[in-house]
Amino acid sequence: MRTSRLGCISGTGIAITLLTLLIIGGVAFARGGVLFNPGELNAQPGAQARGGVLSHADTGGRCSACHTAIWENEKMTDRCLTCHTNLLDSQVSFHTVMLAQSQTTECFICHTDHRGAEAAVTILDLEQFPHEATGYSLQGHRRTAVGASFTCADCHGDQIQAIDPEVCAACHQDIDAPFMAGHLSAFGGECLACHDGIDTYGRSFDHNQAAFQLLGQHSTATCADCHSGARTIPDLQNTPQECHACHASDDPHTGQFGKDCGGCHTPDGWEEAAFDHSLAAFPLTGTHAEVACSDCHTSGIFKGTPQDCFSCHAADDAHAGQFGKKCAECHTPDEWTNVKFDHSLAAFPLTGAHSSVPCTDCHKDGVFKGTPQECSACHAEPAYHLGLFGSDCATCHDSAAWTPARFDRPHSFPINHGESGISACRVCHTDSLVSYTCYGCHAHEPGEIERKHREEGISNFQDCTRCHPTGLKEESGESGDGGGDD
Numbered sequence: 001m002r003t004s005r006l007g008c009i010s011g012t013g014i015a016i017t018l019l020t021l022l023i024i025g026g027v028a029f030a031r032g033g034v035l036f037n038p039g040e041l042n043a044q045p046g047a048q049a050r051g052g053v054l055s056h057a058d059t060g061g062r063c064s065a066c067h068t069a070i071w072e073n074e075k076m077t078d079r080c081l082t083c084h085t086n087l088l089d090s091q092v093s094f095h096t097v098m099l100a101q102s103q104t105t106e107c108f109i110c111h112t113d114h115r116g117a118e119a120a121v122t123i124l125d126l127e128q129f130p131h132e133a134t135g136y137s138l139q140g141h142r143r144t145a146v147g148a149s150f151t152c153a154d155c156h157g158d159q160i161q162a163i164d165p166e167v168c169a170a171c172h173q174d175i176d177a178p179f180m181a182g183h184l185s186a187f188g189g190e191c192l193a194c195h196d197g198i199d200t201y202g203r204s205f206d207h208n209q210a211a212f213q214l215l216g217q218h219s220t221a222t223c224a225d226c227h228s229g230a231r232t233i234p235d236l237q238n239t240p241q242e243c244h245a246c247h248a249s250d251d252p253h254t255g256q257f258g259k260d261c262g263g264c265h266t267p268d269g270w271e272e273a274a275f276d277h278s279l280a281a282f283p284l285t286g287t288h289a290e291v292a293c294s295d296c297h298t299s300g301i302f303k304g305t306p307q308d309c310f311s312c313h314a315a316d317d318a319h320a321g322q323f324g325k326k327c328a329e330c331h332t333p334d335e336w337t338n339v340k341f342d343h344s345l346a347a348f349p350l351t352g353a354h355s356s357v358p359c360t361d362c363h364k365d366g367v368f369k370g371t372p373q374e375c376s377a378c379h380a381e382p383a384y385h386l387g388l389f390g391s392d393c394a395t396c397h398d399s400a401a402w403t404p405a406r407f408d409r410p411h412s413f414p415i416n417h418g419e420s421g422i423s424a425c426r427v428c429h430t431d432s433l434v435s436y437t438c439y440g441c442h443a444h445e446p447g448e449i450e451r452k453h454r455e456e457g458i459s460n461f462q463d464c465t466r467c468h469p470t471g472l473k474e475e476s477g478e479s480g481d482g483g484g485d486d
Contacts, residue, residue, distance in 0.1 A: 216267030286333030
């Protein structure tokens with residue numbers, strides 16, 4: 001006997017199987033899918049017709065009215081929305097938000113049928129309900145304060161699409177009444193405006209991940225210390241970050257330094273201030289950098305503090321105001337006693353030998369203002385001047401050196417006498433400025449002078465200027481008779 005290569009599956013068996021499936025499918029199609037129906041559809045009529053029917057039972061038991069085949073692109077939720085179009089009328093409706101927040105949300109998770117004509121279509125199961133899609137997670141609400149499992153009614157009561165904020169307050173007061181009293185006072189009772197069930201903005205919030213990190217003493221501040229009056233997340237996020245917004249009442253400077261407290265203070269301590277004076281109009285250099293703030297800013301006043309030296313150093317002014325109040329013209333912040341006065345800016349510039357003279361040589365007893373400027377005040381006239389030249393020493397002398405001097409006034413005898421063109425005063429004026437003798441220079445040749453002049457008939461030849469009024473040798477005076485015994 002010959003056996004089939006397919007074993008127990010023969011051609012006849014395959015044919016019988018296909019025929020059976022066709023019969024079952026035909027019966028199912030003919031009877032509207034009754035073979036797969038787990039129960040009666042809900043028959044409670046709605047307020048108005050949806051998709052041409054008032055209830056699910058009115059569909060006549062057609063499975064395709066709600067169910068889709070496995071090869072179709074539509075989902076069952078798409079069939080639901082074909083009839084229940086009103087669910088998406090508002091952009092903020094409960095169902096619109098649910099479908100927008102969760103791509104996997106299906107209507108049948110909450111709405112099931114085939115439980116009987118009078119059975120409710122809405123049945124909520126917290127284990128299946130995608131509560132996160134509502135914007136509030138149940139992660140922190142698994143059990144009540146007494147340890148029982150939460151039910152929808154515990155928070156929602158009879159209104160599943162709403163929640164009374166007082167329910168939150170009532171429950172949490174049982175957990176920590178003092179905290180809730182302060183929390184409600186600071187932030188109000190609209191709990192859902194800030195809380196999302198996982199404490200994104202609660203006790204587990206890491207403020208150091210925000211733009212304003214909590215450092216130093218800020219780390220011990222409570223939320224209400226800075227965010228008091230906030231009612232929503234935007235309120236929390238828009239809290240001013242400048243120091244003055246919180247510390248205006250702590251400002252001992254009464255606004256003199258503006259609102260940038262961070263320019264001097266840090267969160268480590270309010271009292272530990274470090275002001276960068278180089279950013280101010282009066283930088284602190286030299287010994288000024290070591291001066292205590294209170295030495296210049298008396299009585300806690302900063303704004304408007306005088307910047308001129310004299311306002312602080314009037315008591316240190318050894319000049320008793322003789323030089324005015326511009327101390328910086330001579331003194332520097334490096335050292336008060338290291339004085340550098342630019343005398344060229346004064347009425348009496350120091351030139352020549354004057355530039356190396358100590359100040360005290362001219363400014364006796366620390367007196368500067370009114371110091372005489374004429375030479376004779378320092379350089380008393382020598383006795384041999386016999387008062388003939390007055391006090392204007394500069395007529396002959398200059399500041400380069402006291403000697404040699406240069407006389408430039410009317411002179412009874414030529415100043416430019418001599419082969420060099422200029423003769424020193426002492427050459428002729430040996431004993432005094434009044435007396436002079438030509439012999440002072442010509443004493444080396446008296447014999448020759450006398451011989452020559454006797455030959456010329458001049459007997460009084462020692463009065464040289466009588467014949468030589470300009471001192472030149474070729475000059476001749478009167479005749480020998482005239483120069484006789486006079």
